[in-house]
Ligand code: HEM
């Protein structure tokens with residue numbers, strides 16, 4: 001066979017290799033889109049702008065959990081264990097964080113919903129997880145989360161868990177020295 | 189079939205160069221095939237010795253021989269070396285030796301690249317194995333290297349591991365490009381695609397699988413590298429990434445990878461069974477299509493490794509049914525092999541023994557695979573020894589027995605001598621007994637709940653584990669015996685005729701044994 005077609009074949013195969021390498025990276029945004037679209041993996045969406053009428057005929061129990069990722073030394077807990085809520089209504093829960101160390105630290109909370117198929121029906125109108133938290137030595141803050149459980153939540157779901165994991169990101173995002181508890185986006 | 193090709197008559201008489209440089213610089217497909225096969229066998233013994241450490245520790249409950257930290261390095265290195273160092277290079281070696289001979293080509297299409305893809309491998313494995321001697325030890329996160337175990341919590345040597353994987357990936361991709369180019373461009377006139385031996389077909393499809401998924405593996409280790417050293421957060425939840433993403437990307441590579449390790453064995457067995465049944469292969473066309481179907485399906489089943497990770501019910505169902513679907517083309521193949529033997533005049537030389545054991549034991553592995561494919565059942569089986577039993581049943585009597593069968597089948601062609609049939613049969617029976625003793629009890633302890641990758645276990649599992657260990661030691665020792673058989677065959681033995689197996693088909697038997705250094709300089713005639 002002639003050399004040209006060999007060269008062309010090899011070039012095509014090399015191109016396929018490059019395409020598949022890029023595809024591996026394309027899986028990253030693809031995965032996020034899929035997770036958001038289908039609420040896979042308990043991932044919740046960003047800030048919810050809408051509003052709904054409360055459905056007083058139905059109520060759902062929402063439980064709150066808080067976990068520290070390894071190496072995270074803050075005290076971090078919800079002010080109450082659970083709420084009984086009506087779908088459609090706006091609810092609020094206060095989480096408390098306290099930095100017991102003698103240095104300023106920054107943290108990021110990552111939420112997750114169980115069961116995973118309910119994640120798409122859980123809307124946060126306000127959440128401390130939308131921003132990073134910076135606490136000065138010994139500082140303690142109250143962080144609200146406001147949420148709506150969608151009226152379309154499948155009727156089989158009677159019980160939701162909202163879990164936060166708090167990560168220490170001081171090394172990656174050094175806290176600004178004078179920062180205080182008054183950041184926008186962290187109302188109250 | 190063609191007449192015997194005599195190189196010397198063509199005034200083109202140069203043989204191999206002399207000395208060590210022959211092997212370093214060679215571009216000859218037979219030399220490179222030999223290099224691959226020896227390299228693979230070396231890695232097989234090294235990875236096997238790690239398995240001996242594992243089985244020695246698991247001989248009894250309690251911790252007696254190695255530290256848990258070292259045990260983890262042994263399970264990780266055993267898996268990595270067997271997958272990337274033993275099984276894959278063995279098949280590339282067989283491809284190098286046999287594909288040009290089977291399609292009547294003078295050499296591989298890209299001989300220099302061929303040399304380079306081989307020599308990357310020793311470098312990669314030197315890098316990988318050297319990590320065992322670094323402070324902090326080698327990779328200890330399992331051959332599946334899930335993040336964040338392999339990123340946030342990894343030993344410092346993980347960077348070397350990443351580069352080693354990069355090198356192996358480049359080597360495999362170049363090897364695959366070479367195979368495709370050879371098959372598509374260098375077939376002898378008359379050798380149409382549907383006349384190619386199945387080994388060539390399965391390798392063609394395997395090569396495409398390699399090109400499709402090895403770059404994804406390279407991508408996932410690159411993401412790890414960036415997370416570890418450049419502050420990205422692909423797999424770190426704190427920075428907005430997701431460790432579950434790692435598993436999706438890994439298994440997108442990982443499941444096709446398991447078929448990369450078995451398809452060439454399917455091909456080899458499809459030559460060997462007809463040869464010793466003295467009947468043509470039953471259902472050649474359906475074999476080709478079944479291979480294609482398996483390859484296609486292998487891309488849409490990856491999440492069966494992740495049933496317990498948390499995917500929506502629809503996802504669980506999709507991946508469950510898609511996985512079960514793979515059993516259909518696989519069943520077609522098993523049916524064809526059995527039908528080929530049906531009413532054949534069977535003889536049981538060593539290659540045939542390995543091939544028959546392949547069919548039976550691989551099918552057992554397929555059945556345990558089907559059990560694992562049932563998502564709700566997998567919630568119980570996942571990460572137990574049942575999974576270990578499953579994949580050793582598909583990989584040891586599948587891939588490895590396929591390689592042994594091929595080695596015995598083609599050794600006369602490679603060396604010009606017949607191997608010692610009695611010793612070959614002994615090798616088979618000891619391997620067969622050792623392998624079943626080692627892996628069958630793992631089904632039981634797995635179903636009873638023994639977790640995998642743990643150096644200690646509950647007393648209730650003690651007896652079966654002792655049986656497993658004895659079987660593993662027997663299997664391991666037997667492979668040293670195989671080395672002896674091969675060396676004996678190279679050194680001498682009854683001279684092999686051009687076609688030592690009376691029922692064998694194919695162009696490779698039309699050239700003398702041992703195969704001359706250059707073959708098919710002028711293409712043979714294929715009728
Ligand atoms: C009928 C065909 C097959 C089916 C239905 C099947 C199904 C499965 C499933 C569901 C698992 C995941 C188990 C778990 O982790 O809980 C699994 C694991 C595995 N399978 Fe298969 N399989 C099949 C064939 C094969 C073949 C042909 C190979 C390789 C030659 C293979 C190699 C593996 C390996 C290496 C693992 C374990 C990976 C790990 O976690 O380390 N399987 N299989």
Ligand SMILES: [Cu+2]
Nearest residue numbers: 443446492493
């Ligand atoms: Cu799989």
